[in-house]
Amino acid sequence: MxxxxxxxxxxxxxxxxxxxxxxxxxxxxxxxxxxxxxxxxxxxxxxxxxxxxxxxxxxxxxxxxxxxxxxxxxxxxxxxxxxxxxxxxxxxLGRMRGTRVDPETRTARVEGGCTWADVNHATHAFGLATTGGVVSSTGVGGLTTGGGMGYLARRCGLACDNLLSVDLVTADGSFLTCTEEQNADLMWAVRGGGGNFGVVTSFVYRLHPIADILGGPTFYPLDGEVIRRYREMIADSDGRLGALFAVALGPPLPFLPERWHGRPICGVIACWSGPEEQDDEIRTRLSGLGPVLGQMVERMPYPVINTLFDELLPAGLFHYWKGTFSRGLPDGAIDAYIDYGASTPSLESATVVFPLDGAVQRVGPQDTAFAYRDVDYATALSGTLTTREDCEAQRDWVRGFYDALLPHSAEGGYVNFFDGDDQNLVRSNYRANYDRLTQIKRRHDPGNLFRLNHNIAP
CATH class of the missing domain: 3.30.43.10 (Uridine Diphospho-n-acetylenolpyruvylglucosamine Reductase, domain 2)
Known part of the structure; x- marks a missing residue:
């Protein structure tokens, strides 16, 4: 070198x-x-x-x-x-943050340094949206090329499912436009294959007519029955109900009684993109999951739902993460949520469960590089602390939690939840798609220039 x-x-x-x-x-x-x-x-x-x-x-x-x-x-x-x-x-790429929305074709061209706050602001002006992250400062590039989960996934699919084309700089310095018809191998690979194949300088997304939504959190005591009722609610609801499940410590919010601040609780963060006349029905369903400790579920512009965690999770905190996929929410996994959730180490730490049914499962496992189309949930285990020493001390909590979920999980896990010590899971994450990804990598980056990622080696 x-x-x-x-x-x-x-x-x-x-x-x-x-x-x-x-x-x-x-x-x-x-x-x-x-x-x-x-x-x-x-x-x-x-x-x-x-x-x-x-x-x-x-x-x-x-x-x-x-x-x-x-x-x-x-x-x-x-x-x-x-x-x-x-x-x-x-x-x-942080200075490359231009966006251009075409309301006629319902598409947006987004530069590679944009965050989801940039995209949501630009598209909302036209009453449109697409699946993005749940923290507004998240970059579009990493989230999309890893797959891209969010509140709208059950209705609209993953972020990568809404990707229509990219401009890509490959390892030899070439500038390529990739679509289903042009450089189709790279287009397939960047939809879930991460940053292994080049630098995406712009993305073109399909947009959906979503402007205002009913959204916000409902909090409950930490109880397995609440999670089982949530499981039933997801199975019985259509894709317009996006609903993340979380286990955390009670945040100091005015609508949560002070006696629950800092105590283990669970909650559902809802995003209903259906008609407003069904809002009361959605609130009733949420209230029926268990004893409600606090609730703030209101009509809001769609971009607002993606800012609810921003203040809690600014840049500069200390993180250690793991992640799993599961078919359904097995009772054994629910037991682990309760056991480990009771010792959640900080207000910033959380267990977040993303439903992956609906539109996500209407894409075939080999239609994009994102292979896990037969699972129902992805779980993110986040040990997030305010000092390096505390984060290092809590790694065993994250690892123990992860180990407890493994018997109830699919092999592999979502690459965007992998930490730096999870390289051994890359092959299993891509399943039958891994060999094809390796061939594309060998063709376009034989020297593995783009190796600082969850790497697919040529």
């Missing part, structure tokens, strides 16, 4: 960019090297803040020609911290 050769080398890169670069010693270097998960503390040789596809192409060429590690950063939310690296090049 070669390295940067000094100031002339950096200057040649700088001369090829419209954006700028940040290096060790620059006043904003420490800020430029940060990612969302504060557990990740790396020192890149250079950070390129790109402003267009030309900058991306120049940076990819620069890293490849010098044999440097290349980290690609969008929203930087990836818990494993692959948006940065030691002694290599960070390609930061």
């Amino acid at each position: 070669t390295t940067l050769t000094g100031a002339p080398d950096r200057q040649r890169l700088r001369d090829s960019l419209r954006g700028d670069i940040v290096e060790p010693g620059d006043p904003d270097y420490d800020e430029a090297r940060k990612v969302y998960n504060a557990m990740i503390d790396k020192r890149p040789a250079i950070v390129v803040r790109a402003v267009d596809a030309g900058d991306v192409m120049a940076t990819v060429d620069f890293a490849r020609e010098r044999g440097l590690p290349l980290a690609v950063r969008g929203g930087s939310h990836g818990v494993a911290g692959y948006g940065t690296c030691d002694d290599g090049v960070v390609l930061d």
